[in-house]
Amino acid sequence: MRQSSLFTKTRREAPKDELAKNAQLLIRAGYVHKEMAGVYAYLPLGLKVVERIKAIVREEMEAIGGNELLMTSLQSKELWEKTDRWDDKNVDVWFKSVLKNGSEVGFGWSHEEPITELMTEYLASYRDLPAYVYQFQTKLRNELRAKSGIMRGREFVMKDMYSYTTDEEAHLKFYNAAIQAYHNVFMHVGLGELTYLTFASGGAFTQFSHEFQTVSEAGEDTIYVHKKKRLAVNKEVLTPEVLEKLDVKREELVEEKAIEVGNIFSFGSIKSEQLGLKYKDEEGTEKPVILGSYGIGITRLMGTIVESFADEKGIVWPEAVAPFAYHLVSLAGNNGDVAAYAESLYEELTDAGKSVLYDDRDVRAGEKFADSDLMGLPWRIVVGKDTLSSGQLELVHRKTGETTHLTRSELLAR
């Protein structure tokens, strides 16, 4: 893509009321726009990152048998009353409004209830099970405070998956497959090393739920990390009994701030019983379906990546989620030969299937480099007067700053 055809620009300053590093950088670099506290629009480069993260998550969800669907934002009061989660006393993040006929509606902050009710239309027999469904949904949550940028918004994109199985054994088998799929996702987006499977409080049905927590100073949670065993314990369940059960000693754990990037949860049959989701087993006996739920905050993950890797110059995208792999910076100035070289290189790289943002703007070199650092694409290719005389292109790795020189054909062969 030609940078001249992109309407966004970098900005020197983020809005004064923006306190979170992730949003400050994303706004300054032209990835997101702040509509109001906790509500961000995704500009072209930001939307590309969101879509790349979604593609990585989708691949893993499909690999464990997920069927993708898309539920609705509008939610019925009657449905949520069945599980006693309509009342603001029980759920304090509802946005609610009123239809023209006077009946109340809510806006989806979660979708366990509607998906489980939907399933009563399709799941009746053991032959219909298991079923695994997921969606990428814009969730709306009326949060009291929204100070963490895109990491905790009033409007955000989440992947939520639900498993429906006949019994505990089938449930656990899928639950463990989901844990592995989640590990794969965090590894793939570049957060593998920093992210820990974390034991957190369960519910009526199980002792634990599991969170995936990424160690970060920007985190809102406190966890206790066992580095050697690659696990962690959420502060809320840090008791001698739990430590004994996990076979770890308190002194082996390190306290860390962390961001919850994923969570998985066993509901047992509670919700299925509340919503009437039953199946007939091989003997014709009616039984409630076992439900699990599996979330990844897509836009939160994007914010976490920014928080984790940014440096004093700006954003540093891992290659797997970057909006473009290469930032081709032309220092042509008034030199038509350099401009022509850069143009033809851009065409050639793009034709070769490489993902390139081409800074073809007529601005000073210093501004181009500062913008490029702020925007954080993994590899910068510099074309200047020297390129024409030496035949060597400069390739700069954003993450390490390492500079290498290579010929045009070496670059194309990369």
Add this chain to the structure above:
Amino acid sequence: MRQSSLFTKTRREAPKDELAKNAQLLIRAGYVHKEMAGVYAYLPLGLKVVERIKAIVREEMEAIGGNELLMTSLQSKELWEKTDRWDDKNVDVWFKSVLKNGSEVGFGWSHEEPITELMTEYLASYRDLPAYVYQFQTKLRNELRAKSGIMRGREFVMKDMYSYTTDEEAHLKFYNAAIQAYHNVFMHVGLGELTYLTFASGGAFTQFSHEFQTVSEAGEDTIYVHKKKRLAVNKEVLTPEVLEKLDVKREELVEEKAIEVGNIFSFGSIKSEQLGLKYKDEEGTEKPVILGSYGIGITRLMGTIVESFADEKGIVWPEAVAPFAYHLVSLAGNNGDVAAYAESLYEELTDAGKSVLYDDRDVRAGEKFADSDLMGLPWRIVVGKDTLSSGQLELVHRKTGETTHLTRSELLAR
């Protein structure tokens, strides 16, 4: 995809309160689920159709220079007050709610205002123009009645594009490019023949806006079609003056019911002036930016396709938007050889990059054929005992019912 791995099933009956043919068929075939009147969830097959339509529209929007972004559902009262469109007296489809701090918020039923305000951050000089932006957004509209299935919902997916240009000449150039792009979209999805560029009422700025109307008995609009000139006039502007201007005679026009699948609109500088979107021209003089808006109802388009092509047996998808091109129906029964043949054919077709839904379910042939007709994939491949003896596969065209026989290698070479 194996049909056995899909949780949805066909249903004999649609919900009793569902009156629209498009939604009745889409529900029965397992493409959508009705959450409440005018609010539909998209099940796996339905979501695939939505995504295919989006991809066709995206291609055309990119081709005319569009930058894709994603605005927010949550909308600020202060912004919409600037254009006097917050008050329910002026806009009667708002859903509104209240933040924890007591301030009112709305849910996006349109995005002209927020996108135009966003542009004030990025467009300052003639050098920044033109800019063309678009999004695929879930719109929320508090409609009084919602009786047309997915064609007029309280929650629906829309593509909205906005053009920002320096002057009327640049505006018209893009406006005409958008008309051509829209023609391409409707042609590509199979509705080209039925869809007319329609003159409709303009606003303060222009005499006309333009609609794209698809002739259909299910339409809510009345248009007057000039078949030869491939244009139409909306009832609302059918006056002698307009007919003269368009150089058509009343008696050449045929009254038709039609569905508005797209519309384009010139705003001139009205909204830019209200929202302070100005640019400096080459002399440094400040001028308001010229705005155009260009919509296509993505889910409405899906409903229109169903209405336009369905027959007494069910849905008939054009190949360009079908969730799968082929429905491979195995009539194996207890015959292991037939089952093995169907399995290997499925693998081979999929490996060859063909898009196949494989009915590997253990149900009667009659049920499989009825389901296949209802679901409406373009090509049905039948594998039965005869296939093994004759070496011939039966290929049935859903649209025409035409049956041909061909060998496995002929099928693969298709």
